[in-house]
Amino acid sequence: MAASGMDVLQTCIDGTANDISNATTPGYKKDTYLIKSFPEMLLIEKGGPQNKNPLLPQHTRKIGTTSIGARLAEISTDFTTGSVQETGNKTDIFLSGPGFFAVNAPAQGDPGRVCYTRNGAFKIDENGYLATAGGYRVLGENGEILLGNSELKFDVTSDGSVMVDGVRVEKLQLAEFSNLNSLYKETDDLFVDREGAAETASNTSVKQGFLEGSNVNPVDEMVNLITVTRAYEANQRLIQSQDEMLSKAVNQVGSLR
Amino acid sequence: MLKALSSSACGMNAQQLKVDTLANNLTNIDTPGYKKLRANFAELINQPVEYTGSPGNPDVTSGNGVRVAEVAKYFSPGDVIKTGRSLDLAVKGEGFFRVVRGGEEYYTRDGTFNLDESGNLVTPNGCVLEGIRFNPDANKIMISADGKVTAEGPQGVSESGQIQLYKFTNLAGLKLEGEDLLSFDSELGEVVPGVAASPGYGTIMQGFLEAPNFSLVEEMTNLIEAQRAYGFNARTMRTADEMWGMANNLRK
Numbered sequence: 453m454a455a456s457g458m459d460v461l462q463t464c465i466d467g468t469a470n471d472i473s474n475a476t477t478p479g480y481k482k483d484t485y486l487i488k489s490f491p492e493m494l495l496i497e498k499g500g501p502q503n504k505n506p507l508l509p510q511h512t513r514k515i516g517t518t519s520i521g522a523r524l525a526e527i528s529t530d531f532t533t534g535s536v537q538e539t540g541n542k543t544d545i546f547l548s549g550p551g552f553f554a555v556n557a558p559a560q561g562d563p564g565r566v567c568y569t570r571n572g573a574f575k576i577d578e579n580g581y582l583a584t585a586g587g588y589r590v591l592g593e594n595g596e597i598l599l600g601n602s603e604l605k606f607d608v609t610s611d612g613s614v615m616v617d618g619v620r621v622e623k624l625q626l627a628e629f630s631n632l633n634s635l636y637k638e639t640d641d642l643f644v645d646r647e648g649a650a651e652t653a654s655n656t657s658v659k660q661g662f663l664e665g666s667n668v669n670p671v672d673e674m675v676n677l678i679t680v681t682r683a684y685e686a687n688q689r690l691i692q693s694q695d696e697m698l699s700k701a702v703n704q705v706g707s708l709r
Numbered sequence: 710m711l712k713a714l715s716s717s718a719c720g721m722n723a724q725q726l727k728v729d730t731l732a733n734n735l736t737n738i739d740t741p742g743y744k745k746l747r748a749n750f751a752e753l754i755n756q757p758v759e760y761t762g763s764p765g766n767p768d769v770t771s772g773n774g775v776r777v778a779e780v781a782k783y784f785s786p787g788d789v790i791k792t793g794r795s796l797d798l799a800v801k802g803e804g805f806f807r808v809v810r811g812g813e814e815y816y817t818r819d820g821t822f823n824l825d826e827s828g829n830l831v832t833p834n835g836c837v838l839e840g841i842r843f844n845p846d847a848n849k850i851m852i853s854a855d856g857k858v859t860a861e862g863p864q865g866v867s868e869s870g871q872i873q874l875y876k877f878t879n880l881a882g883l884k885l886e887g888e889d890l891l892s893f894d895s896e897l898g899e900v901v902p903g904v905a906a907s908p909g910y911g912t913i914m915q916g917f918l919e920a921p922n923f924s925l926v927e928e929m930t931n932l933i934e935a936q937r938a939y940g941f942n943a944r945t946m947r948t949a950d951e952m953w954g955m956a957n958n959l960r961k
Binding site for chain 1 (some may be wrong): 712713714716717719720723724727747749750751752753754755770771772773774775778779781783784785786803876877878879880881882897898924927934935937938941942944945946948949951952955956958959960
């Protein structure tokens with residue numbers, strides 16, 4: 453039981469480590485770990501001294517219920533907005549509101565797969581397309597956004613229109629989700645919409661030259677580290693005392709002097 | 710446990726690279742025409758939690774740390790600073806100078822030029838600006854906003870050449886070569902030469918230099934952030950290590 457607790461806490465610390473290592477990743481959304489106990493079990497005593505009733509099958513007696521440990525039930529993503537910082541770079545784009553950028557993230561068997569991200573630290577890739585830092589092309593309403601050498605003179609207005617030299621060339625494809633639980637985290641800050649729940653954004657505005665920070669809160673994570681270590685320690689103590697009890701049973705009870 | 714250790718190691722490595730990048734920017738605070746670099750991060754692989762020995766939820770995935778997705782260059786213009794020296798040139802607007810060294814062509818926005826013995830305009834690292842040739846007796850050099858170079862000598866004013874500016878169909882094709890020089894990968898786009906002050910090209914300013922395009926305050930803030938994040942990751946690593954120690958001490 454205590455061992456399962458240690459096991460779960462280990463997974464928790466893995467998650468906290470991941471959150472902390474992403475404390476400066478733009479648009480990163482931290483994970484929350486939900487630990488639950490296993491379903492309760494019924495303990496039944498077989499053939500105790502005060503249980504001699506032959507009518508009961510196998511001389512059993514119900515004692516009560518117990519749980520046999522903890523398990524990791526769920527890792528959910530916390531979608532609160534991170535802090536905003538001004539960078540002045542034209543390729544840094546911040547989404548004010550609940551929306552997500554749509555990017556083309558080809559997968560095996562699905563070359564046109566669309567994923568969602570809030571990491572707006574974009575670049576213009578080798579072929580002149582607007583792309584995420586990880587190299588996935590950002591989608592506009594009519595497909596990938598070709599900017600060429602326009603890094604210095606492209607502007608994004610608050611409704612997501614992409615302007616080059618004052619001429620509107622494209623509009624960013626932004627998506628909102630009324631149920632964020634349909635989003636699954638993938639590599640490279642991408643979220644996969646497994647249930648097809650993407651809706652056209654209506655409450656999101658766009659700001660160029662700003663970047664959303666990670667929503668990892670140092671204080672929370674530190675508290676998390678302490679709680680988890682202490683709980684881990686307590687579980688370790690439990691195992692040790694159980695070991696001592698067993699040792700007593702084996703070495704002292706029934707020993708001949 | 711190993712995962713927590715490797716995630717925090719990942720984080721520390723990433724922050725170290727960020728500090729390296731920031732240090733590189735900051736050391737170039739006086740380099741004319743320097744273009745800032747920034748390390749951009751993205752989350753590393755997310756994979757299902759392998760929950761051996763106890764039933765877990767197959768949909769549960771967790772991350773493995775952070776990765777440096779790229780070190781990006783930003784080409785936004787820097788401030789133009791007056792130096793008063795007649796061979797300092799700044800481009801106000803778009804366009805790069807093209808200089809040649811040993812048959813190789815390079816592009817730069819660092820306009821600190823000098824005159825060599827044979828009358829060429831050269832950069833401090835020995836690259837020659839093409840198309841300009843001065844008479845040895847020239848004593849006053851004038852460069853107009855559209856790049857026309859004239860020199861005044863004992864024989865009067867004479868034309869010495871024309872400075873061309875270069876643009877690219879794709880800025881991502883520019884590669885850093887060190888010494889403020891950039892080279893262009895012709896497979897990724899085309900070089901478009903043009904005359905200064907013509908539409909789309911910047912004007913040339915004599916007696917000015919372009920300052921680096923980063924803000925000192927922003928870089929310092931980033932430096933503090935990187936240092937804190939590094940310490941933060943180190944703390945996680947220690948915690949993970951302590952926990953592992955406890956597991957090792959289960960049996961005394």
